[in-house]
Amino acid sequence: MFTGIIESVGRVKAMQPVGGDIRLVIEADDLDFNDISLGDSIASNGICLTVVDLGSNYYAVDVSRETIARTALQDLKAGHVVNLEKAMLPTTRFGGHIVSGHVDGVGIVSKLKQDARSIYIEIEIPPELAHYTATKGSITLDGISLTTNLVRDNIVCLNIIPHTAQVTNIAKHWLVGDKVNVEVDLVARYLERLLNKKTDDSVASGSITESFLADDGFMK
DSSP states (O other), X not given: OBOSOOOEEEEEEEEEEETTEEEEEEEOTTSOOTTOOTTOEEEETTEEEEEEEEOSSEEEEEEOHHHHHHSGGGGOOTTOEEEEEEOOOTTOOOOSOOBOSOXXXXXXXXXXXXXXXXXXXXXXXXXXXXXXXXXTOEEEETTEEEEOSEXXXXXXXXXXXXXXXXXXXXXXXXXXXXXXXXXXXXXXXXXXXXXXXXXXXXXXHTSOOHHHHHHTTSOO
């Protein structure tokens, strides 16, 4: 699990085809490697990946075809800047929100402009993910925990403060038309699952009960 608070940015050193998959090598001079071991998880642009090789200032991960197809990783090239976060510890300060590192879809930067000292950004996310988002809610973009200003249909509007822009790949890399990895709020996904399960149970029993309506806020 992760928090969406980026620890460092790295650069793609190499993307090596290996048996139909990809071995991704990332250099990160500013990341503390002292507590990283083989088999550890590092969120790389929001994708939870397992370390399979390790050096003094780099790590390598194997990326499956499933992950390549479902994320913006396929657009990465050597030299691209990526956001990095090591898996959280029980003692980690929880500054962001619960992030699994399992990407739900790919969004597109549709608008980007300076807004006083911050950067105003609009991200077009897949329509099927829009109902998991809410104004002033949390969303993860390229591994960054962000708060939405406004959600308009499937457009997520955000303001990025100078600190966040500088310590992530936003100021260094994002342009209109770029693809970003999107992970919606984990709590929203599980709530939907629970509500659907309750609805399925009610339909299966042949009726919507008074307790079902009360539990789901339709009556007091």
